[in-house]
Amino acid sequence: MQSILITGGCGFIGSNFVRAALSTLASTRLVVLDSLTYAGNPMNLVGLESDERLRFVKGDILDASLLEALFSEEEFDTVVNFAAESHVDRSILEPGGFVRTNVLGTQSLIDAARRHWTPVGETCREGVRFLQVSTDEVFGSLGETGLFHEATPYDPHSPYSASKAAADHLVRAAFHTHGLPTLITNCSNNYGPYQFPEKLIPLVIRNAREGHAIPVYGDGKNVRDWLYVTDHCSAILEVLARGAIGGTYCVGGNCERRNLDVVETICDLIDEISESASAPRRDLITFVTDRPGHDRRYAIDSGKIARELGWRPTVDFDEGIRRTVHWYLANDPWIEAIIDGSYREFYDRFYGNR
Ligand code: NAD
Numbered sequence: 276m277q278s279i280l281i282t283g284g285c286g287f288i289g290s291n292f293v294r295a296a297l298s299t300l301a302s303t304r305l306v307v308l309d310s311l312t313y314a315g316n317p318m319n320l321v322g323l324e325s326d327e328r329l330r331f332v333k334g335d336i337l338d339a340s341l342l343e344a345l346f347s348e349e350e351f352d353t354v355v356n357f358a359a360e361s362h363v364d365r366s367i368l369e370p371g372g373f374v375r376t377n378v379l380g381t382q383s384l385i386d387a388a389r390r391h392w393t394p395v396g397e398t399c400r401e402g403v404r405f406l407q408v409s410t411d412e413v414f415g416s417l418g419e420t421g422l423f424h425e426a427t428p429y430d431p432h433s434p435y436s437a438s439k440a441a442a443d444h445l446v447r448a449a450f451h452t453h454g455l456p457t458l459i460t461n462c463s464n465n466y467g468p469y470q471f472p473e474k475l476i477p478l479v480i481r482n483a484r485e486g487h488a489i490p491v492y493g494d495g496k497n498v499r500d501w502l503y504v505t506d507h508c509s510a511i512l513e514v515l516a517r518g519a520i521g522g523t524y525c526v527g528g529n530c531e532r533r534n535l536d537v538v539e540t541i542c543d544l545i546d547e548i549s550e551s552a553s554a555p556r557r558d559l560i561t562f563v564t565d566r567p568g569h570d571r572r573y574a575i576d577s578g579k580i581a582r583e584l585g586w587r588p589t590v591d592f593d594e595g596i597r598r599t600v601h602w603y604l605a606n607d608p609w610i611e612a613i614i615d616g617s618y619r620e621f622y623d624r625f626y627g628n629r
C-alpha cells in the first residue's frame with residue numbers, strides 16, 4: 276500500500292486506525308477525509324500533526340468533485356471507508372442522514388474508485404483495494420445461542436443497520452458487476468479511546484465519574500460481543516494485506532457480555548480508581564424505557580479470519596475495559612471539549628492550513 280484514503284478518520288475507529296497504520300506501514304501516505312460531523316473530532320489525531328505521511332482534508336464523501344481531485348492528486352491504491360453515521364439511537368430519530376452518508380456516500384466512493392481504477396473497457400489497476408468497514412448489526416439479532424458468520428443472511432433491524440447493509444450490498448455489487456477489488460469486514464461492538472460519549476461504554480464512564488444517572492435500556496440483559504478497538508484495526512490491516520478479493524470477514528472479540536454486567540464492571544472500576552464517592556457508583560444505574568427494535572444479542576464467529584489470516588484478538592475484556600476507563604478518566608478535557616464543540620479550535624491550529 277502506497278497511498279490510502281481513510282474516510283471518517285477523525286471518528287473513533289478511524290482515528291485509532293490512522294495511529295495503527297502509521298506505526299505499521301512505514302512509508303505509506305495516509306489521507307484522512309472527514310466532514311467533521313458532531314462525531315468527528317480532529318483532536319482524535321492530536322500528536323500526529325507533524326507526521327509528513329499524514330494529510331487531513333475536511334470534506335464530504337458525497338462530494339464527487341473533491342473525490343475526483345483527491346484521487347488524481349494522491350493516486351490512491353487503497354480506500355478504507357469508515358465514514359458513517361454510526362449511532363443506532365440517532366438513526367431511530369432521524370434515518371435520512373444515515374441513508375445519505377452510509378448508502379449514498381458509499382456509492383459515491385465506489386464511483387470515484389471505479390473511475391480511477393477500472394476505466395470503461397480497461398482491466399482493473401493491479402493491487403488496488405476498496406475496504407468497506409461494516410458491522411455485525413447487518414445480521415439482525417440472535418437468540419440465546421448461535422453466532423453470526425460470513426454466510427448469515429442479512430436481516431437488519433434499525434435504520435443504522437439497514438443503511439450499513441445497503442452499503443455492503445452496493446460494495447458487493449461493485450465487485451460482481453464492475454470488477455472493483457472489494458473487501459468487507461463485519462465487526463462487533465468496539466470500545467477503547469476516542470469514542471464519542473454517546474455510546475454505552477464512554478457514556479457510562481462519564482456519567483459514573485460525574486455522579487449522573489446511568490441509563491440502562493430495558494432489562495439490561497441485551498448481549499454485545501466487545502472488541503478492543505486496536506484489535507479491530509489490526510484485523511483491517513490483515514484483511515487489506517492478505518484478504519481474498521470480493522470476500523467478507525467477520526471480526527469479533529469472542530467476548531459476550533450483558534449490558535448490565537458491562538455497566539457494573541465500569542462502576543466498580545471507577546470506585547476502585549477514583550477517590551471514593553458517597554455511595555457506590557452502581558447506585559447510579561437507572562433502568563429506562565427500552566430502545567425500539569432493540570437487538571437482543573450479537574455474537575461473532577471469527578473462525579474465518581483466524582484460519583485464513585491468522586488474526587486473533589489480543590486484548591481481553593478485563594484488560595481492555597481497565598485501559599479504557601483509565602484513558603477516559605485521564606482525558607477529561609478531551610471529552611468535555613468534544614461534547615461542547617470547542618475542539619474546533621484544534622482543527623484550525625493543527626490542520627487548518629493543509
Ligand atoms: P464515528 O461516528 O465515531 O465516526 C464516524 C466518522 O465519519 C466521523 O469522524 C464523522 O465526522 C465522519 N463522517 C460522517 N459522515 C461523513 C461524510 N458524509 N463524509 C465524510 N466523513 C463523514 O464511528 P465509528 O464508531 O468510528 O465507526 C466507524 C465505522 O465502523 C462506521 O462505518 C461503523 O458503521 C463501523 N463500525 C463501528 C463499530 C463500533 O462499535 N463503533 C463496530 C463495527 C463497525
Ligand code: TYD
Pocket residue numbers: 362363364464473474475476478490491492493497498499534566
Ligand atoms: P451502543 O453503544 O449504542 O451500541 P449498539 O447499539 O450499536 O450495540 O449500545 C450498546 C448496548 O448498550 C445496546 O444494547 C444499547 C445499550 N445502551 C444502554 O443500555 N444505555 C445507553 O445509554 C446506551 C447508549 C446504550
